[in-house]
Each structure stands twice: as C-alpha cells, then as structure tokens.
Amino acid sequence: MKAYQVVENGKPLEEKDIETPTPQGNEVLLKTVACGVCHSDVHIHDGYFDLGGGVQLPSPLPEGKPLTMGHEIFGEVVSVGEDVEGINEGERYIAYPWMGCGDCDLCNDDMTHYCMNNSNLGIHVGGGYGDHVLVPDKKYLFDAGDTPDSLAGSYACRGLTAYSALKKAGPYNKDNSLVIVSAGGLGLLALKIAKAAYGISPIVVDIDDEKLGMASQLGASATINSSEEGAAEKLFELTEGGARSIVDFVGAEASVNFGYNLLARGGSYVVVGLFGGQLTLPLPMQALFEKKLMGSYVGSLGDMQELMELVVAGKIDPVDVEMRNVSEANKTLEEMKEGKLLGLVALSHD
Ligand SMILES: [Zn+2]
Numbered sequence: 334m335k336a337y338q339v340v341e342n343g344k345p346l347e348e349k350d351i352e353t354p355t356p357q358g359n360e361v362l363l364k365t366v367a368c369g370v371c372h373s374d375v376h377i378h379d380g381y382f383d384l385g386g387g388v389q390l391p392s393p394l395p396e397g398k399p400l401t402m403g404h405e406i407f408g409e410v411v412s413v414g415e416d417v418e419g420i421n422e423g424e425r426y427i428a429y430p431w432m433g434c435g436d437c438d439l440c441n442d443d444m445t446h447y448c449m450n451n452s453n454l455g456i457h458v459g460g461g462y463g464d465h466v467l468v469p470d471k472k473y474l475f476d477a478g479d480t481p482d483s484l485a486g487s488y489a490c491r492g493l494t495a496y497s498a499l500k501k502a503g504p505y506n507k508d509n510s511l512v513i514v515s516a517g518g519l520g521l522l523a524l525k526i527a528k529a530a531y532g533i534s535p536i537v538v539d540i541d542d543e544k545l546g547m548a549s550q551l552g553a554s555a556t557i558n559s560s561e562e563g564a565a566e567k568l569f570e571l572t573e574g575g576a577r578s579i580v581d582f583v584g585a586e587a588s589v590n591f592g593y594n595l596l597a598r599g600g601s602y603v604v605v606g607l608f609g610g611q612l613t614l615p616l617p618m619q620a621l622f623e624k625k626l627m628g629s630y631v632g633s634l635g636d637m638q639e640l641m642e643l644v645v646a647g648k649i650d651p652v653d654v655e656m657r658n659v660s661e662a663n664k665t666l667e668e669m670k671e672g673k674l675l676g677l678v679a680l681s682h683d
C-alpha cells in the first residue's frame with residue numbers, strides 16, 4: 334500500500350510503499366475513499382501544539398517511527414478478520430478514530446477517547462493519508478447515509494467535536510440558553526447541530542461581522558460582535574440575566590474572559606478552541622454561582638452514534654469539501670498552516 338508519512342516532524346511528508354495489513358480476528362481493512370485534512374494534522378506534523386504565549390504541547394511521533402496521519406477517514410471494506418460478521422466487502426463506512434486499549438475501565442465505559450493507552454487512527458497508528466486503514470473492530474464503523482464522500486470522514490472529528498461539546502454544555506429547550514462563541518467553520522457546524530439535536534436557534538458571538546452575517550443566515554436567533562462596546566450588556570439582556578451554556582470554539586483569553594463572566598448561576602462554559610491564554614478566576618464566585626468550566630475534545634463512541642443518527646436522517650446540511658489527490662497533501666498542510674485554506678479539504682487516493 335501507499336502512504337504519505339511524517340518521517341521527521343516539520344519536514345515534507347514522504348510517499349512510501351509499506352506492507353498492506355491483513356485483518357485478523359475482529360479487524361476490518363478499509364481502502365481509503367477520502368480522508369479529511371484536519372487542523373490538528375498541522376500540529377501533529379509539526380510535532381507540537383501551540384498553546385499560545387510561547388507555550389508548546391509536544392506531540393512527538395509515536396516511538397519515533399514514521400506516521401501515516403489522517404483521522405477523518407471514509408473507506409470501503411476490502412477484507413475482514415475471521416471473527417467479523419455483518420460487515421461486507423464493498424460497503425463504505427466512516428471510521429471512528431479515537432480508540433483506546435479496548436479493555437480498561439475507561440474503554441469499558443464508553444470513554445475510549447480518554448484511555449491512557451490510546452491508539453488513535455492517524456495519530457498513533459496508520460490513518461487515511463495511506464490508501465488502506467486497519468480498523469480494530471467493526472464497532473468503530475459508521476454508515477454515512479447520503480453524505481458526500483469528501484465530507485463523511487469529517488463527522489468523526491469536527492462534527493463529533495461540535496456535537497460532544499454541545500452535549501456537555503447541556504442547553505435547555507430555549508434559543509437563548511445556548512451561546513456559541515465563533516462563527517467560523519466549527520461554530521457554524523455547531524449551530525446546525527444545535528438546531529438538529531435540540532431544536533433551538535442559539536446566540537452566536539464573534540468579532541467578525543461578515544461571519545456573524547453567515548450565522549444569521551443559518552438561523553442564529555441573535556448575533557453579537559464581542560469587540561463592540563456594549564456587547565456584554567447585550568448578551569446579558571438576550572440571555573435574560575446570564576447564559577445557561579456557552580460553547581467556545583475559539584478558546585482565547587479574550588473570548589473566555591468575555592463569556593465566563595456572563596454565565597448564569599449554575600451555568601456551563603465549555604472550551605473547545607485551542608487558541609490559548611490564561612484565565613484568572615475569583616474563586617468564591619465559582620462556589621457562590623456554581624459555575625462549571627470544562628474542556629471538550631472530540632467525543633465518545635456513543636456521541637458519534639447519536640451524531641450519525643442525525644446525519645443519516647438528513648438533519649444536518651452538508652458543507653462543501655474540496656477533494657484533492659493525496660499527492661497534494663504537503664501543499665494542503667502548508668496552505669492550512671499559513672491560513673490560506675478557507676474551506677475544508679479531503680484527500681483521495683485515486
Ligand atoms: Zn481532526
């Protein structure tokens with residue numbers, strides 16, 4: 334099989350011929366149809382996540398070996414292990430990539446994504462920048478319904494991230510109980526998911542009026558430009574005295590400081606974005622107001638199941654994704670790093 338691999342962090346990916354795995358036991362071998370290029374790929378390729386303020390979180394190559402990236406995988410079954418039933422050659426599936434050891438307390442409690450010994454596809458083991466991907470068990474495979482090939486794999490990362498963050502925030506059945514910070518790609522996806530999953534039209538906050546215009550078009554009940562004077566008062570008014578739940582897809586010092594103080598009693602603030610910075614909190618206010626500050630990163634297998642039910646039922650409008658040949662992987666990562674990619678890109682191996 335062919336794979337574009339990170340051989341050295343920060344250096345261009347190299348096209349390699351490697352052995353195609355043979356599925357054993359419960360394993361399923363997929364031929365990659367498309368694999369989304371995710372912003373995390375830029376960081377995995379670099380070998381670190383930039384946390385802002387000069388702080389870096391290292392993300393070294395697993396055991397220093399070459400890595401085939403790509404965790405937004407949509408593939409076609411080419412062969413299965415001897416214990417696999419009900420999965421047939423030619424069927425196409427999204428692969429849930431956030432897998433754990435499979436047999437610890439966390440893995441056994443639908444928290445494979447928290448497992449200490451995780452083996453995430455495209456991060457710890459080979460992913461969709463290779464033309465074949467080995468999936469350890471059919472339970473990680475999801476039907477994509479009518480989703481376009483180029484978009485399908487993205488639901489296992491950005492879609493899941495947005496869905497799981499909203500679930501943690503736990504909005505009420507009221508438009509103004511949910512505030513989404515960011516009218517960028519993930520923020521707008523969360524807006525669509527909020528409408529599909531909770532039947533509500535949230536409030537959207539951003540610092541860019543053009544993006545906020547898009548949020549209005551997609552059905553935000555109100556939009557706020559947080560860089561404008563009076564923004565905090567406006568949010569306070571719209572939420573009738575404080576927000577029940579805020580999901581922050583920016584995660585910058587400015588966005589969290591803006592939003593956290595505007596939480597209602599018992600409210601939840603979910604940080605998803607990795608922009609970076611610090612937060613200083615008056616601790617007594619935590620207790621007195623029972624505020625919850627939490628992070629969210631991807632989501633559980635159960636979350637994926639729930640999300641895919643909405644997707645397959647056609648409740649979330651698909652977005653356009655540009656399909657490129659995998660030979661353009663380096664160019665794509667470079668453009669993404671420089672902020673030149675406006676939309677989503679997926680790689681194909683044809
Ligand atoms: Zn991703």
Ligand SMILES: [Zn+2]
Nearest residue numbers: 433434437448
């Ligand atoms: Zn585990």
